[in-house]
Amino acid sequence: xxxxxxxxxxxxxxxxxxxxxxxxxxxxxxxxxxxxxxxxxxxxxxxxxxxxxxxxxxxxxxxxxxxxxxxxxxxxxxxxxxxxxxxxxxxxxxxxxxxxxxxxxxxxxxxxxxxxxxxxxxxxxxxxxxxxxxxxxxxxxxxxxxxxxxxxxxxxxxxxxxxxxxxxxxxxxxxxxxxxxxxxxxxxxxxxxxxxxxxx
Numbered sequence: 001x002x003x004x005x006x007x008x009x010x011x012x013x014x015x016x017x018x019x020x021x022x023x024x025x026x027x028x029x030x031x032x033x034x035x036x037x038x039x040x041x042x043x044x045x046x047x048x049x050x051x052x053x054x055x056x057x058x059x060x061x062x063x064x065x066x067x068x069x070x071x072x073x074x075x076x077x078x079x080x081x082x083x084x085x086x087x088x089x090x091x092x093x094x095x096x097x098x099x100x101x102x103x104x105x106x107x108x109x110x111x112x113x114x115x116x117x118x119x120x121x122x123x124x125x126x127x128x129x130x131x132x133x134x135x136x137x138x139x140x141x142x143x144x145x146x147x148x149x150x151x152x153x154x155x156x157x158x159x160x161x162x163x164x165x166x167x168x169x170x171x172x173x174x175x176x177x178x179x180x181x182x183x184x185x186x187x188x189x190x191x192x193x194x195x196x197x198x199x200x
Contacts, residue, residue, distance in 0.1 A: 009173050016177040020184050023147075027188050030140050034195055037132050044129020049199035051116075052137070056107050057197035060100050061189065067096030068186045071155070071179040081169040083162060090159040090175065093182065097152030104145050108138075137196050144188055151182050 038045045074089035115122030116134055123131050158178050161167040167175050 012173045012177060016180055020180060023184055023188075027140075027143075027191075030136075030143070031191065031195070034136050034140070037136060038199070041129030041132060044127050045133045046200050048126075048130040048133035048137075049196060052197050053107060053110075054197050056103055057193050060103050061193050063096050063100050063103070064186045064189050067093045067100075068183055070096065071182050075172065075176055075179050078162065078167065078169055078172045078175060083165070083168070086175070087159050087162045090155055090162060094152050094155040094159060097148050097155065097182075100148055101145060101152070104141065104148075140192060141196070144185070144192060147185050147188070151178075151185050154178050154181065 070089045070093040074086045074093065077083075077086035077089060111117060111134075112120070117123060118135060118138060123134055126134075155178055158167060158175050161174065
């Protein structure tokens, strides 16, 4: 790798870490809001959490952890010059993202079917604490879902760039940064799981 390319590589990495820092700040603020709300409404949060599907939450956790393994292996594969394997693993990572979104869509659909959504009739009839729990649930998991969607699209693009050798053994910083973003998505979900699904 030339000196100029090396400098660009370092600049790209630093830029990505700065971006990830802003994402941590965003979700960190929401986590603080959740903690304060739960401290004021412990029983309501406990009761509301019992209505979320723990199996679906755990399944999505397994999916994201598996996808993080795939993207890490994809980066290792391109570092070793194995383009085909890297394309396959990056595609599998994107597929896991799509599967996560399908599961989340099913979960949200069930809640909407029962009138549990912001300003929904079933939610409006509940105690204020439970309505607050579900409000935070839709905001935080929805925002996380948008990040999963963005990551899925990004990794799909990476698979195409790998196949076209726009990302290759001597220039894979785009894939590496995409992997960092995907790990961020994974880590945020690891915090969301106990806050919402295991709160009861």
